[in-house]
Amino acid sequence: MTPSATDAEGVDQTVLTLRKVLVSETEPLARRFRALFSLKYLACLQPPTENTLPAIQAIAAAFASPSALLKHELAYCLGQTRNRDSVSYLQHVVKDVEEDAMCRHEAAEALGALGYPESLDILKKLRDDANELEIVRETCDIAVDRIQWENSEERKAEKLKPSDFTSIDPAPPMPLDAKEPCIPELEKTLLDTKLPLFKRYRAMFGLRDLASPPDLATAVDAVNALAKGLKDPSALFRHEVAFVFGQLCHPASIPCLTECLGDLKEAGMVRHEAAEALGSLGDEEGVEDTLKKFLDDPEQVVRDSVIVALDMAEFEKSGQVEYALVPGGNATTEVSGP
Template sequence: MASPETIAALRQTLTSESEPLARRYRALFSLKHVASLQPPTDATEPAIEAIAAALFTSSSELLKHELAYCLGQSRQKAAVPYLRRVLENRSEHAMCRHEAAEALGALGFKESLDILKEKRDDPTEPVEVRETCDIAVDRIEWETSEGSRKENLKKSDFASIDPAPPLPLSKDPSIPELESTLLDTSKPLFQRYRAMFTLRDLASPPDLPTAVPAIQALAKGLNDPSALFRHEIAFVFGQLAHPAAIPSLTATLSNLDEHGMVRHEAAEALGSLGDEEGVEETLRRFLNDPEKVVRDSIEVALDMAEYEKRGEKEYALIPETAAA
């Protein structure tokens, strides 16, 4: 188990504005590992409190959005009050509030439905916040329903708690049908996200015969009218780290008219592909990008690329064995 001294040291790094952003990210992922241990340990709540401390003091919107994501992955009810506070605060950046809403959906507690429905139905809220709350409500209602227990879902290669589950298993999954659902803007976002994560799972491992066709289908989602949707496609590409996604991610990052939340996600996805030829050079072109969230993402992505090239086991300040 992580010692109190280890948690305190990681908290110090995470909350220090003088530390390089990439180093703070590594501290965050170390704390996320401790916060997510099952069953919880004596270090669980201190790790959550350390992450939350940075959530209310950091000047980086990018880091704050990642802090919210990590709290959502913890499976711990202790994270809920911090996330509600961010979602309720209209002075917070919409990207952070969207991530707080998504995190509440990932945690899956029915007690979060009140604020999620309130924000979903408030026409004065930013569209990305409303859309995220819509998906989060559907996710909690699905997860707590009888129907979800009867669905036969493929075990994912990814440990993340996703905004939506994949669709139920089919003996012969049709990528064209999944693509049709993915791109159908008349369907609920939750249903389209389910198609998205089904396609993701058909692209892993990368040597599956369905991998490249699934990635090609997902790439079409980068033309969707919803910035939230486009950002999730880029996030999925980062999880997959498949070279077939590089052209789409590069085009997205290079589009200065694209929403910052989408470009930043494309940058970090490229960071996960940092050992592929030309990726690092692409990232370096945007070190002085006019948008701060993109510049910050490039800093983190280049650090991730270096980690990929070195073949390190964990993107963290402490190895997994030290936190267990």
């Protein structure tokens, strides 16, 4: 059993309706994802509101689902809340050896994103367990470094480039120094497998920020540098590169994402991230047709990701403001529709 996620009296009806959609195994997966991102919106509001804890509890309630894709996304969303109430749910998932490895990895990464030192003991224990899965150990290693950085004097002294992205990332970008950011230097750090993963991730997110907006002079070179990371020996690292491409929505990433998705020997967690990244580029010519080729993929997590990606692609073409069942005046009507 997961920690209690029971409803409190007086919970807003929109939250209850969104929760009902999210936890329902009969609802289409794409619709459940839209409900999740609506709940994430509520759970991440700063300062917290009366809906914050009920939204966190609603997200956590869906960890009972058999869908690894959905559960890994739940963990990611909880990691973005900046809220201590998310910690116990994520610790439960990361410690559960019966849980899908992709979900445990995402829970560890989310604990790192939250940055609370009380998670360090659990993360260090898993990091140092030689019998633990590599993906879990690697993620815990990065999460430990991130929490330690978050609470360090070093962090206070660093000057970071303002980012176009509001996400709490597994690692901050490289700090600014007196000279202009150098893509070849960041690429060298990105690809150096002898360096700690946390440092390499910092180079990754530094390159990401040099690729946004898409018409930035450095964007294509930064995308091409990131693409080389898709050949890294670490599946965890490759999946994070694909995730970054999903954030960037840069057309220059389409060829390498398509190759990644089409490689049936690639890890499912990497291919699924490539599919969702392509979904964010759904208004680009040929992307939807590419995704549809994988609707019957041998791997469940890839099939599910393609379903969500095609829904994202439809959203990109529709001109809607938010990929969510947006809370607000008519949110309940939208959520309970066909």
